[in-house]
Amino acid sequence: MEPRFVGPGPYRATRLWNEIIELFRAGMPLRKHRCHFKTYERCFKASEAVDCLHELLGSNQNFGPEVTRNQTVKLLKKFLKNHVIEDIKGRWGKEDFQDDGKLYRFPPSSPLKPYPKKPSCRKEVIKFPDWNEPKAGTSQEHIPVKSVTTSSEMWYKRHSIAIGEVPACKHVFRRELTQTNIEEIWKSMTLAQLQKVLGLDSLDEVLDTKLVNSTYIVQNAYNVNKQGIVILEDKSKELPHWILSAMKCLANWPSYSYLKQATYSGFERDVFKTIVDYFGQMKEPLLTFNFFDVFVSVLGLLQKHSKAVEALQISCLLLPPENRKALQLLVRMMAKISCNKDLPPLSESVRTRTLMVQAFSRCILCSKDEMDLDELLSAKLVSFLMDNYQEILSVPSTLKSSIEEHIVHLQRVQIKYAGAEMGAAFTPPSFCHQISTDEFEYQKATGSQEPLAALLEEIAMNKEISVKEKKKKLKQFQKSYPEVYRVRFPTPETEAVLFAEKSKQKPPILMWALKKPFQPFHRTRSFRM
Numbered sequence: 001m002e003p004r005f006v007g008p009g010p011y012r013a014t015r016l017w018n019e020i021i022e023l024f025r026a027g028m029p030l031r032k033h034r035c036h037f038k039t040y041e042r043c044f045k046a047s048e049a050v051d052c053l054h055e056l057l058g059s060n061q062n063f064g065p066e067v068t069r070n071q072t073v074k075l076l077k078k079f080l081k082n083h084v085i086e087d088i089k090g091r092w093g094k095e096d097f098q099d100d101g102k103l104y105r106f107p108p109s110s111p112l113k114p115y116p117k118k119p120s121c122r123k124e125v126i127k128f129p130d131w132n133e134p135k136a137g138t139s140q141e142h143i144p145v146k147s148v149t150t151s152s153e154m155w156y157k158r159h160s161i162a163i164g165e166v167p168a169c170k171h172v173f174r175r176e177l178t179q180t181n182i183e184e185i186w187k188s189m190t191l192a193q194l195q196k197v198l199g200l201d202s203l204d205e206v207l208d209t210k211l212v213n214s215t216y217i218v219q220n221a222y223n224v225n226k227q228g229i230v231i232l233e234d235k236s237k238e239l240p241h242w243i244l245s246a247m248k249c250l251a252n253w254p255s256y257s258y259l260k261q262a263t264y265s266g267f268e269r270d271v272f273k274t275i276v277d278y279f280g281q282m283k284e285p286l287l288t289f290n291f292f293d294v295f296v297s298v299l300g301l302l303q304k305h306s307k308a309v310e311a312l313q314i315s316c317l318l319l320p321p322e323n324r325k326a327l328q329l330l331v332r333m334m335a336k337i338s339c340n341k342d343l344p345p346l347s348e349s350v351r352t353r354t355l356m357v358q359a360f361s362r363c364i365l366c367s368k369d370e371m372d373l374d375e376l377l378s379a380k381l382v383s384f385l386m387d388n389y390q391e392i393l394s395v396p397s398t399l400k401s402s403i404e405e406h407i408v409h410l411q412r413v414q415i416k417y418a419g420a421e422m423g424a425a426f427t428p429p430s431f432c433h434q435i436s437t438d439e440f441e442y443q444k445a446t447g448s449q450e451p452l453a454a455l456l457e458e459i460a461m462n463k464e465i466s467v468k469e470k471k472k473k474l475k476q477f478q479k480s481y482p483e484v485y486r487v488r489f490p491t492p493e494t495e496a497v498l499f500a501e502k503s504k505q506k507p508p509i510l511m512w513a514l515k516k517p518f519q520p521f522h523r524t525r526s527f528r529m
Contacts, residue, residue, distance in 0.1 A: 003060045008198045008300035008311075010205030010293070013373055016062055018112045020075075020373075021084055023060070025106055028052050033103050040088045043105040049076055049085070050099050061303065063376055066383055068354065071375055073099050083107055182407060186221070187214035189403050194314045197307055198297055206293040212318050219321045221395050228394045230325040237322040239329065243278050246271050251333040253343045272346050272359075279330065279363040286327045289368035291318060296377055302384060309388055313396040324393075327364065331382075331389045334360060338386065357382050452484045460488070460498060467499060 003023055006015050028049065030042040044052075054072040057063045077095035079085050086092040088103045097104075177185075191212065195203050203209060223231045232238055249271055287295055294315050301308040316324060337343060338353040347355050357379050364385070365378040385392060459473050474495075478485040489495040 003056075003062070005061050005303070006300060008297035009200060010297075012293070012296045012300060013367070013377060014113050016373055016377075019062070020057070020060075021079075021112060023056055024053055024079075024084075027056055028106075030105075035088065035103055040103055040105070043088055043103045046076075046098060046100050046102045046104060049104060057376070062299075063380060066357070066379060067376060068358075069099070070358075071379065073097065074375060075373075080104075083111060177407065177411060183214035183218050185407060185410075186217045186403055187212055189406065190217055190314060190317060190399065193399055194294075194311065197311045197314065198301070200297075206297050207291070211290045213320070216320055217317050220317050220319070220324050221400055223321070224395065229328050230321045232321055232325060234322075239326055240278075243275065244329070246275050247329060247333045250275070250343065251336040253337075253340055268344055269346055275333075276359045279360060282363055285362065285364055285366050286319070286323045286330070287316075287365045288319065288323065291315065292365065292367045294318075295365055295381060299377060299381055302380070308384065309391050310396065312385070312388075312392045313394070314399065316393060317395070328389075328393045330360065330364070331385050331393065334382075335386045335389055353386075356386065449484055452481050453488065456481075456484060456488050470498070 004019060006012055006019060028044060029052070030044060033040050033043050033045070050069060050072050053076060054067065054069050057067040057072060057075075058065045076085070077097040080087075080092055080097045081095050083092045084106075085104045086107050088105055092107075187209075191203060191207075191209060198206075200206070219233070220230055223233065225231055250268065253268065295312075298308060298311045298315060301311055316327070319327070334356040337346075338356055343352070346352055350358070361375065361378040361382045365381055366374045456474075456477055459470065459477065462470065465473075474485075
């Protein structure tokens, strides 16, 4: 069985769990083993299972070579607990699997997890200020009105089509956008961009949009210092001073000012343990339980580096400001420690980078309900964060610029034509649906040809211009848009019908002469001198 890449989308963790179970059952060699003078068919040693599953996870593009043997053992413990495997006596349900020579086997059928049914989340309809609502203290009568009338001939010369009289229009002022309006615009356009990057038809399956706080997004985008770190309005939510000092100590080792004082052997390990203990006792991970499915979906984009970075940029904007700031400081410290060759080893047996991932992955990402792939998924995400933290934890400039331009557009004076509804002039940002290339080409062709066909029909049916002028315009149109012209006039006969009526009005030349009887030739007298 070939491994499949599990892309972004709903229930990605469940799909990965089922994928690994199927691959493990198909790839694990089963042999005859003896234990306590008894022979057991189709079973395997615990150490053999660790070897097989570790190799399988390392070569799988959904996980990669960062998976450690220790993480593999933890996954096999969960396999035993969930009856994916059992010991040779049929016992299961406990996480007492060890990397040893104990014998295990597969039950007749390893249970695959069903996809959970989430309650449907209704999309929020964001209410924008009404275009027709005047400013406070301004009556509708005082809005300047300017009537504009343009003749068909002048309009035709400008746009090659006569559309009749242009109706009267007036300027309409939009009420000033409130802070709430601006925050809701930020939320709507941010979520729309996230859905587009993830390539999903809807965010409902990975995110309850009602849990997204629009105020948090705006604060994370604007309340930042020169380094891009969030500035909290509520200072009581800052990290404790002693934790910040400990993080700065290891991040800037050995140049931190505290190190000028006398230190003892193993000082750096004690400082590191203090930081690990503080973040380990948090009740909720920094990426929050509510956004677990979103970040797991982003993991499906890691093969497309730029898209993964953009998706994480946007997803991290949704976090509470205190979580975002703590994440910025923690990941920056982890990255600096991993690259610091002057810092003594923080573990005897584990490389510094691997230690960073193992120590902080669960305080960054985990599920509220105990998930069987939590550790593997969080480790992969944390590794990517460490490698790209400067980009990911900065405000996405393109998104910020587009939202600001959109807000400025909404605050401009608009022009309203008589009989037109201003409410239809602006549609709130909505989620887009991806279409195929063929459908796009079809829409592009029909979208441009319909107005051209209308223009051609207007020229053909216009009785106010002369035949000579009409022929001239038709010839110009045929030269510019031959395909549209060919549809309307497939043969010369169909084109000749336009001028047939006026041709009939002309009398045939010398027809009267043909109706007279034949006259014989008479010699006439010549005039000669």
